[in-house]
Amino acid sequence: MLRIDDPTFTWPLLTLDEAALDHNIATVARALDEGGVEHAPHVKTHMSREIWQRQAAAGAWGATVATPAQLRTALGWGVAGPGRRAFLANELVDPRDIAWLRAALTDGTADRAADEVWVYVDSARGIDLLAEGFAGAAPDDAARLGVLVELGVPGGRTGVRTVSDAVALAGLVHDAGLRLVGVAGYEGPVAGGTSPDELTAVGRWCDQLREVATGIAGLVTGPVVLSAGGSAFADVVTRRLAVPVQDAAGETVPTRAVVRSGAYVTHDHGHYLRTDPWTRLGAPALRPAITVWASVLSAPEPGLVICGMGRRDVSFDIDLPTPLVVRPADGAGRLGEARELAGVQVTALNDQHAYLSVEPVSEGGLRPGDVIGFGISHPCTTFDKYRTALVTRGDEVTEQVTLDF
Template identity: 45%
Template sequence: MTRSARRTGLDPRALGELATQRLGSCEKALPDAAAGLTVAEFLATAPRLSSFLTPLLVLDGAALGANTARLATWCAEQGVDLAPHGKTTMAPALWERQLQAGAWGITVATPSQLRVAVAHGTPRVLLANALVDPVALTWLARALDGDPELDVVVWADSVETVAAMDAVLAPLAPRRPVDVVVELGAAGGRTGARTPETADAVAAAVAASPWVRLRGVGGYEGSLAHDASAAGLAAVRGYLADVAALHRRLVAAGAYVEAGEALVTAGGSAYFDDVVAALGPLADPDGGSGLPTRVLLRSGAYLVHDDGFYRGISPFSRSGGSPFTSAMHAWARVVSCPEPGLALLDAGKRDVPFDEGLPEPQLVADALGAPARPLPGAHVSAVNDQHAFLRTDPASAEQVRVGQVVRLGLSHPCTAFDKWRWIPVVADWSEPDPVVVDLVRTLF
């Protein structure tokens, strides 16, 4: 498919196909009434939340909209752009929300995710990883040759990475080079060149190759800290200063001679304020300093946010201002109360995230969609494959009963979405037994 240079969103035909997909009888948590209907036909019946099975992951449309608008406005005020990490949700319908709010493009992490993005007409895609898989690199080269409007940028952190790309691309002799960002890392981090000299050598290797083209510099600060302590923030800020220095060094060396526009990219959802403080001054969209330069944040978790790790570490939470709102919750049913103070819920590791903290019990109700009340003093002590261990004070009057449902706050959207193929969206989950207004399809 050839993209219009004016289009900023996904391919409407690809998005439309999501609504025409026919639902089967084995879809996780969907009611029997959905079987045999297309998504659009099912939604036209105005299904209520109470018709779904537990365990169930639910999204709040109002919170999704507010979070999207909040970061889009902030980025515009700061003079930076956003290429949100699509791997958080792997849901093209949610990517479209972000693109329509002004996002420059979508970031992905793997070749398979890249194929999903291209198949749905994503105008610009940043693969925040090296691409040395021969099958995937061959596919990308052919895709670039077949679509002059397709804009894909990948990463490289070593001379060996560039050599591996050249070995695949040279026999193909593609008409278009593959754009590359030099990734700078740091000791104790994840990928990325560990020294300035290595990063400079990567840029030189790219310049010497006819098959790849230097497009910018980038990295990921989130692997250097896991909190907002003084030591953690110092590590993040020192690293970001090194990323900025690498870009300035390449500009001075004339390394971007073919780029047209340089990209400088960093920024997860935990330290994007520090990224803007360090890299924002590099943004120069008009090229007044001689080279048009775009600074790209890759924050992804902000869209859905959470009631755990990101609730505590997000810059908007730490600043004391207006924080993001969690747009996801799970509902799980009490299936056993085998001893005082212990209840077993029907949601486990295959349903809810647990890598950044266990689910947080918040409300209890007699049924899905029924009035709910707080569940103070309760906590989840462990999760098995299909169960969560809900602990309450045996002496408290607030005890749960078999058959009731518990709303769980979740931590880490990146490992929540991958457990679900269809996720219902309600317009406002404060309404009694809310109508499901959308089904979000994930493509992991």
């Protein structure tokens, strides 16, 4: 069996601990199921067919993506799992992509890529483009396209800004002959942290989704879908969206809650470790699965070490990497025992160099040729630096997964 230090590979190297990966997938699947919500994990995190198949096997409803290109890729995987379903969490505005999606959903063809795809709308123009693109489609084909009105946040990114605007837009979807399935959005812009006040603010935004559901229930055949992100606020989202919705007359509005958490799959040593909503739900703690391994290139002056890893190799948009362990390499490049690092931190990154500050007590402890394992913050912007990742059990490689960016 291959090892991470075999001549086949070189540093920097992205590895995924198999036990942590499986633990995270199973833990979140169980927590969401117990919370009464469905899961459409955001596969933009990894864009890996093999990792998605693990998520699908754990019961995911479908794969969420962010862009039309990612949608084409995911549908090319066969969106493995029940129903071959995908969710584009953005408005589809390019007529070429709409035409492609219509073909992908066409009935009666051997290569139909999916059985159901959901998309957002947040404008009358977006509705017109979808309606034009699906004009004349057979009813069964048109029914495979589900449309959700997107509710945004003032000052945030996409999505209409008020409940009344969302309800009005839903009416336009219905009048255009498109299949309205519900309301969705991303709660991330509501709060930057997890203080009680910030969690309360996220809860208020979830309540707005519920208000929209009340206003559009008569336009939706079946339960109204309520969908949110959930990576940092799954506890709030799950508890608010799974509660029955009642209209002004006190009648219960049938709903389905679907969360799109994606970064949980590998967790991290930074942003998601701090915001972790899963333990707030009473679930076992997730485990960071990602390690980026890089070699020490130079120790040019006291207190400074340079590693062969930079902005092209690791995420840096939220936090800089965290040095975890160092391992000496022998004359054949084989790694020795790991030693935990203390008093070492990354202070800056160039394209492919990392600057490490080393406390005096640690000086001499890091030599050129040593290999350091780094934890990361925000897996989405680490995965996209690579084309493959190694799933590992200790130093053994159990699987090499593709990353289709």
